[in-house]
Amino acid sequence: MIITHLSLTNFRNYASLEFDLPPHIMVLQGDNAQGKSNLLEAIYILATSRSPRTVSDRELINWDAFQEEIPTCRIASLVRKAGNDLRLELALSAKAATPPRSDDLFSRWQPTNRSSPVQKRIRINGVIRHAADLIGQLNVVTFSVYDIDLVGGEPALRRRYLDITNSQIDHRYLRYLQRYNRILWQRNQLLRMIAENKANPDELAFWDQQLVEKGAYLIVQREHTVAALNQLAQDIHEELSGGQGKLNLVYLRSIDKQRGKEDSEVKQTSEVFTKALQEAREKEIAQGMSLVGPHRDDLRFFVNDIDAGIYASRGQQRTVALSLKLAEAKLMLSATKEHPILLLDDVLSELDARRRHHLLGSAASYQQVLITTTDLDRFEPDFLAQASIFRVSQSHIEPLSA
Numbered sequence: 001m002i003i004t005h006l007s008l009t010n011f012r013n014y015a016s017l018e019f020d021l022p023p024h025i026m027v028l029q030g031d032n033a034q035g036k037s038n039l040l041e042a043i044y045i046l047a048t049s050r051s052p053r054t055v056s057d058r059e060l061i062n063w064d065a066f067q068e069e070i071p072t073c074r075i076a077s078l079v080r081k082a083g084n085d086l087r088l089e090l091a092l093s094a095k096a097a098t099p100p101r102s103d104d105l106f107s108r109w110q111p112t113n114r115s116s117p118v119q120k121r122i123r124i125n126g127v128i129r130h131a132a133d134l135i136g137q138l139n140v141v142t143f144s145v146y147d148i149d150l151v152g153g154e155p156a157l158r159r160r161y162l163d164i165t166n167s168q169i170d171h172r173y174l175r176y177l178q179r180y181n182r183i184l185w186q187r188n189q190l191l192r193m194i195a196e197n198k199a200n201p202d203e204l205a206f207w208d209q210q211l212v213e214k215g216a217y218l219i220v221q222r223e224h225t226v227a228a229l230n231q232l233a234q235d236i237h238e239e240l241s242g243g244q245g246k247l248n249l250v251y252l253r254s255i256d257k258q259r260g261k262e263d264s265e266v267k268q269t270s271e272v273f274t275k276a277l278q279e280a281r282e283k284e285i286a287q288g289m290s291l292v293g294p295h296r297d298d299l300r301f302f303v304n305d306i307d308a309g310i311y312a313s314r315g316q317q318r319t320v321a322l323s324l325k326l327a328e329a330k331l332m333l334s335a336t337k338e339h340p341i342l343l344l345d346d347v348l349s350e351l352d353a354r355r356r357h358h359l360l361g362s363a364a365s366y367q368q369v370l371i372t373t374t375d376l377d378r379f380e381p382d383f384l385a386q387a388s389i390f391r392v393s394q395s396h397i398e399p400l401s402a
């Protein structure tokens with residue numbers, strides 16, 4: 001699939017932008033703070049319905065739009081997929097902040113700082129749809145300097161990564177995830193009420209069964225995905241590191257502290273999950289929260305049997321992260337039979353020549369890849385010769401004749 005047209009209205013620094021995207025390789029060159037990352041962010045939001053950074057949706061709306069009564073931003077694109085045109089659109093509307101009152105002398109008035117809700121409206125081919133319907137329409141794989149946090153950062157980042165990747169591939173996963181999160185929330189409420197003697201522990205049976213039904217599927221799907229990513233990432237890592245170190249991705253289940261298996265099944269996992277809930281019951285009531293399940297699982301990366309999240313150097317962690325992302329793109333292609341769109345945000349400066357060469361070579365095998373950079377010198381001339389080069393400057397995009 002490829003994006004053929006993108007239109008931004010009041011999205012971050014872009015008041016209004018319309019442009020046609022070239023197929024294959026698009027290099028976006030620009031100085032700092034011109035809007036390169038924001039452009040890729042807009043595409044990511046169309047793919048996943050949310051920003052990759054954990055910000056409030058309000059921040060996405062152009063500051064100037066807060067002069068209007070209903071500040072609204074809009075991201076729209078035309079996608080060419082399996083021979084068909086697909087129109088995807090996402091709009092965010094915020095209530096305008098009330099201007100400062102005259103007696104409000106020393107408080108700082110900040111239009112983007114308020115917490116009133118932002119309404120999200122999604123259209124697919126002109127028809128209003130749910131956010132969940134958007135996911136899987138436009139598939140993207142992002143590469144950024146923050147990828148390294150996947151290896152060394154908090155487990156929650158890795159769970160989020162697995163959730164987004166699985167949701168793009170498997171619609172059932174997304175549905176189950178939404179339900180699981182709701183059930184989890186309700187079950188936690190109940191646990192707190194039981195702890196305060198305001199509810200009967202017998203009521204847990206219903207929620208346990210719900211939690212297990214959705215959760216077991218999530219665990220098994222994640223295990224399958226991790227096994228597939230592992231296979232792909234091992235070869236890539238081998239090449240990127242020049243044969244130095246064997247990579248191993250390991251999914252760690254909280255329900256039995258086991259390493260995930262390639263062939264695990266929902267039925268058997270449900271039984272283990274149920275037993276784990278029984279064993280954790282007392283502790284869960286005491287703490288007032290659910291302590292086992294996919295929301296407590298983790299994904300670890302081992303290089304030569306050493307936990308890379310703890311012991312690897314920054315460079316080694318970066319190589320692991322890059323292997324993972326390239327594996328993800330391959331997995332997405334084989335699982336959906338469609339090329340994902342690759343979004344590379346300013347990643348070249350952090351890589352040595354060998355890794356850069358490998359990354360760009362692999363990226364060029366996809367139908368469409370967008371790469372931002374401050375500096376065209378980072379590319380080999382052969383690569384630039386295949387690319388369409390654009391300059392991003394002051395919220396405008398112009399083709400750059402080489």
Ligand code: ATP
Binds near residue numbers: 014035
């Ligand atoms: P760098 O090379 O430093 O990564 P960049 O070209 O990727 O720069 P962006 O991250 O895209 O830059 O940001 C461009 C500008 O958009 C920044 O100056 C930022 O302050 C501005 N910006 C962010 N959010 C908004 C918003 N809601 N309204 C207006 N401007 C915004």
Ligand code: MG
Binds near residue numbers: 036037038345346
């Ligand atoms: Mg940037």
